[in-house]
Amino acid sequence: xxxxxxxxxxxxxxxxxxxxxxxxxxxxxxxxxxxxxxxxxxxxxxxxxxxxxxxxxxxxxxxxxxxxxxxxxxxxxxxxxxxxxxxxxxxxxxxxxxxxxxxxxxxxxxxxxxxxxxxxxxxxxxxxxxxxxxxxxxxxxxxxxxxxxxxxxxxxxxxxxxxxxxxxxxxxxxxxxxxxxxxxxxxxxxxxxxxxxxxxxxxxxxxxxxxxxxxxxxxxxxxxxxxxxxxxxxxxxxxxxxxxxxxxxxxxxxxxxxxxxxxxxxxxxxxxxxxxxxxxxxxxxxxxxxxxxxxxxxxxxxxxxxxxxxxxxxxxxxxxxxxxxxxxxxxxxxxxxxxxxxxxxxxxxxxxxxxxxxxxxxxxxxxxxxxxxxxxxxxxxxxxxxxxxxxxxxxxxxxxxxxxxxxxxxxxxxxxxxxxxxxxxxxxxxxxxxxxxxxxxxxxxxxxxxxxxxxxxxxxxxxxxxxxxxxxxxxxxxxxxx
Ligand code: NAD
Numbered sequence: 247x248x249x250x251x252x253x254x255x256x257x258x259x260x261x262x263x264x265x266x267x268x269x270x271x272x273x274x275x276x277x278x279x280x281x282x283x284x285x286x287x288x289x290x291x292x293x294x295x296x297x298x299x300x301x302x303x304x305x306x307x308x309x310x311x312x313x314x315x316x317x318x319x320x321x322x323x324x325x326x327x328x329x330x331x332x333x334x335x336x337x338x339x340x341x342x343x344x345x346x347x348x349x350x351x352x353x354x355x356x357x358x359x360x361x362x363x364x365x366x367x368x369x370x371x372x373x374x375x376x377x378x379x380x381x382x383x384x385x386x387x388x389x390x391x392x393x394x395x396x397x398x399x400x401x402x403x404x405x406x407x408x409x410x411x412x413x414x415x416x417x418x419x420x421x422x423x424x425x426x427x428x429x430x431x432x433x434x435x436x437x438x439x440x441x442x443x444x445x446x447x448x449x450x451x452x453x454x455x456x457x458x459x460x461x462x463x464x465x466x467x468x469x470x471x472x473x474x475x476x477x478x479x480x481x482x483x484x485x486x487x488x489x490x491x492x493x494x495x496x497x498x499x500x501x502x503x504x505x506x507x508x509x510x511x512x513x514x515x516x517x518x519x520x521x522x523x524x525x526x527x528x529x530x531x532x533x534x535x536x537x538x539x540x541x542x543x544x545x546x547x548x549x550x551x552x553x554x555x556x557x558x559x560x561x562x563x564x565x566x567x568x569x570x571x572x573x574x575x576x577x578x579x580x581x582x583x584x585x586x587x588x589x590x591x592x593x594x595x596x597x598x599x600x601x602x603x604x605x606x607x608x609x610x611x612x613x614x615x616x617x618x619x620x621x622x623x624x625x626x627x628x629x630x631x632x633x634x635x636x637x638x639x640x641x642x643x644x645x646x647x648x649x650x651x652x653x654x655x656x657x658x659x660x661x662x663x664x665x666x667x668x669x670x671x672x673x674x675x676x677x678x679x680x681x682x683x684x685x686x687x688x689x690x691x692x693x694x695x696x697x698x699x700x701x702x703x704x705x706x707x708x709x710x711x712x713x714x715x716x717x718x719x720x721x722x723x724x725x726x727x728x
Contacts, residue, residue: 253285276344317418325358332354356405357412374386381727389722401532403425420449539640572616601617697712
């Protein structure tokens, strides 16, 4: 089946071809065949999109002058348009990324919910009055930052683009979205929804293109006021360097190496299920994957047996007509990377408990077996680096402090998990973990209203919830001496 959705860039309220006429060919990770061919934005196109967004963000523009409640109505209409398109976006995302239709559906739902959540925020973004000496009146206003750039990764293409677009638009900003060239298709549906919802021209622009060309053009454009970047820690560093030159604000949502810590008193069924889901969902291609399983020695063998059993009975399959529970990796080159990590794990002395290879019963698709390593120590490469695939590293511990130390001994600090029935253990460990998010007795979990983001090299700034309002507004203090 070939792609029949939008194929052009969405700039200033119109579908437009790319200046150089270049295209991006996307490959379906299940069939290994070309699925779509769409326009590829060059630097010139990105600049056009930023110019349009800058005009739409000016004081006195239609968008900037809107009654906040009307901005909320636009966002509800936008969410309604996405909901009308939901089945199509789900199918496209599944073909483009390889994730199962079930997983793609969850992503689309989450994006729609996020737009509805922030639609409710537009008339509640308010400042403070501040007590100051004398008869003065001092107050703050929360104003839009202006033009926001959104650079998204390939693992949750639609959901993560929506995650930052929704609060940025709710706060009265305009936006330019550059999806990953590996999975650029679903982002184009934001353009389609903008059309259907009647958003003023230039408020939302979509420019699929390469990171090197379009991404650099966006991150270095001096008219951009805030960059919302989700991707690898390495590219995040480059984005910060670019942003530093223009003193542009950044939100960085980067990599992770999440620990799931299982204590002996835990409900082991729930823990095994959560730890399995936390690493094999989305074929392990998750910033918040629970890729390290820290298990107390008393329950180590029992938990490992359960997780291995679940891994071995996970049906593989992706795409609309080939639904399994774990889809393929996104691309051939990524499967090579993941297989290299598996070799490194063996060479460094970890024990391969299950998986480790390419399934023999699949003729096509970038599938890989759900893989579990035991006897892992936290200094091994497979415990330190983000593999971004279905590879679980099991590390044994003997007391609570050791578990906390191992969990915190990581350059990353995104999501962590704790499995225990004891509230005092849960509370103490949650407080002791250097992670932006801690989930007790389920993994992974997030909602539009809960802050998402990391400590350390997992980035800074927060998407979702109230903190995202801070990211996409700037505070103006007004002092009145009447
Ligand atoms: P990536 O860093 O390679 O690319 C992310 C985006 O940046 C893409 O759109 C890419 O085209 C663009 N890009 C690449 N080089 C660029 C440059 N020099 N200038 C500007 N833009 C550039 O990441 P990826 O491989 O697409 O995604 C996987 C990574 O994303 C993993 O590390 C994962 O942990 C991380 N991630 C983090 C979160 C989070 O919320 N913390 C969520 C999902 C993924």
